[in-house]
Amino acid sequence: MKRPTKNTAAGQRTMSRRALILGGAQVGFMGLLAMRMRYMQVEEADKFRLLAEENRVNIRLIPPARGEIFDRNGKPIAVNDPAYRITLTREDAGDVDTILSRLQSLINLDDEELERVRTELKRTQPFLPVTVADQVPWSEVTKIAVNAPALPGVTPEVGLTRSYPQGSDLAHVVGYVGPVSDYDLEKIEAPDQLLFIPRFQLGKVGIEAKLEDDLRGQAGARRVEVNHVGREMRELDRREGQQGRDLQLTIDHTLQNYVQARLEGESAAAIVMDVRNGDLLAISSAPSFDPNLFVRGISVSDYRALTENKYRPLAAKAVQGIYPPGSTFKMVVALAGLEAGVIGPEDTYYCPGHLTVAGRRFHCWKRVGHGHMNLEGSLRESCDVYYYELALELGIAKITDMARRLGLGDRIDLPMSAVASGLTPTKAWKREARGEEWVIGDTVNSAIGQGFVLASPLQLAVMTARIATGNAVTPRLIKKIDGIEQPVNQGESIGLNENHLRQVRKAMYSVSNNRKGTAYSSRIIAEDLRMAGKTGTSQVRNITAKERAAGVRSNADLPWERRDHALFVDFAPYDDPQIAVAVVIEHGGGGSSAAAPVARDITLQALYGGEPPLDAYPTKDRNRIREQQKKLREYRPAAQTQSKSRA
Structure with a gap:
């Protein structure tokens, strides 16, 4: 049966519209595709060529x-x-x-x-x-x-x-x-x-x-x-x-090698510094370790041996270690007193062996006391009571200000790890850090480099160099970079009265060269190389009243960890300062017996540029020094041990 003519015509018209729409859409899509292809192949050709090249070529x-x-x-x-x-x-x-x-x-x-x-x-x-x-x-x-x-x-x-x-x-x-x-x-x-x-x-x-x-x-x-x-x-x-x-x-390896050998067997640190330009000639921490082990991959057993050693061989004690400076701090208090006009060179304090402050007794290291002491005598014999009395008149603010002028309490900018700042305390510091008010006993303790005062061996060397020269000597470790000499900061004057500095230097000379001096047994005999120094002993334990009454136990009778730290600082030659030396021997006992002989030997080695002649030492020490030098030669076979003309 045929569809009616009217319906057939309507259907054909619908199909024609759909075909036209579909055809138009197809033509439009093909046009867009052609345009996109032209864009990619012509206008973006360089970009895609570069991407293809990068897929083929790697850097x-x-x-x-x-x-x-x-x-x-x-x-x-x-x-x-x-x-x-x-x-x-x-x-x-x-x-x-x-x-x-x-x-x-x-x-x-x-x-x-x-x-x-x-x-x-x-x-x-x-x-x-x-x-x-x-x-x-x-x-x-x-x-x-x-x-x-x-x-x-x-x-x-x-x-x-x-x-x-x-x-x-x-x-x-x-x-x-x-x-x-x-x-x-x-x-x-x-x-x-x-x-x-x-x-x-x-x-x-x-x-x-x-x-x-x-x-x-x-x-x-x-x-x-x-x-x-x-x-x-x-x-x-x-x-x-x-x-x-x-x-x-700036390091002199031959000197560095000697210092490491001289510190062998100790937990210690030493600094040798040229006071004329700040060059650090030796920075030694003992014991040390072989860095090649870390490059190649250190074994568990080797690493454990380093970390479990009570002498802490991984610590750079010369710059990281901070210690109570003990009596080496007395030069700071002396200069503060002179500059403030509180004392003159001949003014005296009486030392009966102790001083009572606010109901507490502060003792001198010499139990029977030193009697009347002036500035030179107080440093020469390291009288504690003299500095207790002086600190009470000065106050902690003046002491801290002088310490900072001499290089203590501020971090020294060196390209080494964990360089310590030390501590020169103030009333505000104690209030913020401890939540406590400053008391007068804190000032008395600070007077002899105990209590809150802390310094690194590097800072003690800087302090000594500044006293020796009167200038703000700044340490330098990098001498040249790619052959280009690095700046030398000889430092401007620290602004202290030269007469006051001269008085303190003279007293330091007496420490090493006067028969009553605490370091007389470690003096240098060579006339033109005489050194000026200061011993220091810092306590690491409290001495009870009971122990003091019965007699303070000697360091030799104590476990190693409870013995005092031994310190010594010096500059030489006295008449023409060239180097400053600082030595700290952890739990070494007394500064005069443990640290001063080491510092004297290092000082001579630096001044002579090699092994010094025996006649530079006191006569009674020469046989011992001869044997010591022999052992050190065996320890450091590659080192230059022939005597040389000094620098």
């Missing part, structure tokens, strides 16, 4: 050689040595187990290392090399080279690693490098891409860490062609990196 960073470090005379302190490693590429090796077995017969590889290599090979693309052994000695590299035909896929590679040829002598100064860790990266706001290179070495402590940016250098780059899976096909070009900057320190 690989080339690590730069690290800057090297030398002492003031050009002796290498931190250098870059060739480091060999063995890699294995799975797709070239064939039977991996067979190749690893052959390798194990040639070089030292334990089963644990082999298992690590197998695991890494499984998760690494077959064309990428995997490190089998690192820090391989040259003798093992030659074995692999000789057997190369039987070791397909095995490749010896050479790179650079850090080495410290002077071993433990400068470990606390220079520090060491190690592989970059996640912790290192978290501390850096915008890490250099170099730090993501496997096995890249970064400064961890000391100068290596503080001057990392100078030492690291700038990366080079290789442009390499790779295929779609990342396999390197060929090298297109190469731009070598820029080596890090070389550093020359």
Whole structure:
């Protein structure tokens, strides 16, 4: 039955409209597609060509050689040595187990290392090399080279690693490098891409860490062609990196080596400083450690031995350690008294062996007292009561102000780790830090460098240098960077009356050269090299009234941890100051018996530029010194031990 003509015509009109709409849409879509293709192929052609090129060409960073470090005379302190490693590429090796077995017969590889290599090979693309052994000695590299035909896929590679040829002598100064860790990266706001290179070495402590940016250098780059899976096909070009900057320190390694040897067996620190320009000639902390252990990966047993040693070999005591300065602080109080007009050189205080303040008895080290003491006598014989009385008249504010002028209580800017600030207390400090008010007994304790007063050996050396010169001498550790001399800050005058400084220097001279002086037994005989110094003994325990009545126990009768710290500071020669020395021996006992002989020996070694002649020592000490020098020569066989003309 035929559809009616009217319905057929209407349907045809509907179909025509739909076809027209659909056709128009198709034409529009094709037009848009054509326009997009034209845009991509013509207008964006350069962009997509560049993207394709970047997919084909990769940039690989080339690590730069690290800057090297030398002492003031050009002796290498931190250098870059060739480091060999063995890699294995799975797709070239064939039977991996067979190749690893052959390798194990040639070089030292334990089963644990082999298992690590197998695991890494499984998760690494077959064309990428995997490190089998690192820090391989040259003798093992030659074995692999000789057997190369039987070791397909095995490749010896050479790179650079850090080495410290002077071993433990400068470990606390220079520090060491190690592989970059996640912790290192978290501390850096915008890490250099170099730090993501496997096995890249970064400064961890000391100068290596503080001057990392100078030492690291700038990366080079290789442009390499790779295929779609990342396999390197060929090298297109190469731009070598820029080596890090070389550093020359102010340290004299020969002197540093001697100081380390002289401190052997002690938990101690020593500083030698040129008072004329601030150059630090020696910065020693004992005992020390071998930084090479950390570069190569220190073992658990070695690290435990360092951390469990009660002498704390990892601590840079010369700059990190802070100690009550004891009687070495008396020069500060003396100068404060002279400058304030509270005392004159001949004014005296009477010392009966103690002073009672606010119902508390403060004792002098000499139980029977010193009698009437003037300035020179008080320093020469280290009378405590003299300084108790003087401090009570001065007040803590004037004492603290003088201490800061002499370099105490402020952090010294050196490129070493954890340089301590020390402490010169004030009433406000105690209120904020302790939540307590200052009491008069605090002032009395501060007068003899006890109580809250703390200083590092470095700060004590700076104090001594400023007393010797009257100038604000500032320590310098970096002598040159890439051969360019670094600024020397000889310091302007600290503004003290020269007559007052002269009085204190004269008293320090008496300490070492007057028969009543506390350091007379450690004097220097050579007339033109006489030193001026000051002993110090700082208590680390409280002496009870009961013990004092029964007789204070000697340090020799106490456990090591409860013995007093021994200190000594000096400058020499007295008539023409060249160096300042500070020595602290932890729990060493008395400053005159433990620290002064060490400081005297270091002072002579520095002045002579080598082993001093025996006639520089007191006659009664020469046989002992001869034996001591012999032992030190055996301890430091590479050191220069011949006497030289002094600097």
